[in-house]
Amino acid sequence: MKFVLRLIALVFACASLLGTQAASAQEKSATKEGFELPAQSGKKILVFRPAISVGAQSTGGLFEPNAEWTEQAKTNIRASLDKLQLQLGNAVVTAPEAYGDDARAVEEHMALFAAVSQAVIEYQFFVGNRLPTKKRDNKNDVFEWSLGPGVASLPGASQADYGLFLYNKDQYGSTGRKVLQLVAAMGGVGVKSGEHIGYAGLVDLKTGDLLWLNADGAMGGDVREPEGSEKRVRQLLEDFPGSTIKDDQR
Template sequence: MILKTVRAGVIALAGASMLAFAAPAIAGDTTREGFVFPADGSMKIVVFRPDVSVGSQKAGGIVEPNADWTETARTNIKAKLIERAAALNASLEFVDELEGENAEVLTEYRALFEAVSASIFTHVTVGDSLATKQKLVYDPKLPGARPKKVNQLDWTLGPGTAKLREATGADYAMFVFTNDAYGDAGRKAAQAAGMLGCLIGVCVMVPSGIHVGYAGLVDLKTGDVVWFNTDLAMGGDPREVEGADKRVGQLLEGFPLRDGFGPAEKAK
């Protein structure tokens, strides 16, 4: 119940943001200040079952989940994540679920990460800054100039994530979330009608479809979120193999690879 409630809040936030920021699309990746992987590559990353949802958006905007689409998309996204694992130069282990008490712990931290992600999106990606999450940056080229306030990735899930470390033997955990809603015939008709209204000076913008996703990396020793990437206009149809490849490429943009390797988006 907690997970469903948080997910609904994230999707609602994304939908509202798409209306408020129709152009340009909101996207971006950020890394915790000072974070680097061990130089010798001695780290293990556990990738939990991607949280994927695909459905159809009705004329009134209500999204109806589609189990077959969702399962196909989840399978494709997981397969493409596995394909790209070698390019990340780390030991990645894909875990669908845990057992017993550990399963409950994972469910709790999935929900907590989604809640934290909504906060990161609001206060870092969108830029609704929090004074406690900013730092002053001085430009050495402009002595005497006022420092610039810069948002920081300064969120944590708390030290309780050590339970996931014990259960998996991993140093870091990657969480992946995507949500897609494809406009049905009624929704597309409403969108067309809204656009036609512009011809008589009464524009009613009716967005058709929702395509939002994020990926994040958590240090299981501390619970700190060390990397986060999101996009409110994800490309690629994850129901198709090629579309899932594009989607995973976007999700991993900016991933903090070990020294000697290029940006994740270039690692094919």
């Protein structure tokens, strides 16, 4: 009984967070005004190693990393990306392995890309949270976001025109979280079990401008499995400028 009461208390503690969760659980894509990338354009795309983290979601909603799941997902997603990048429509090169300061710079820019992507969702895509400047941008069909000129110094950037950044974070609901979800449902409160976030973005390697973004806060495909990972990569790269990739597995 005490356990159930604690769960109910958690339900109402989580209820105040539902508005924020709703903002992330939507899919949107956007392209910078005036940007076009037709197939066989002669431009070169540098693909950075995707940022991937997989774990469990605790009863209270905290992320608990799982090293084994993460390694499985890295292997599967990279294999799917190697397969599907041939359909991107333009020349693709893989970013060189980075070490020391270069590795830290790539990691920092990947984290920056994730933060910018989340900001795009919350403050431009999500109507209720739009910043005043983004309300005007949406009205005028303007998409203006950037990672800054520091991308020009990343390993391999001088050999390509654009950089492709991919970010994935998956939380699978723990047993406690699923029990909480059931108890919450009995009380008429919705609690989400699990979270599957993915962002894919094309960045101008000279200016740092974000040219295209596909951001999804409720992705499909179990990245711990090869088939699920291919579904995930297809979802991330659907509508990529100049590509023939389609998400035909929804």
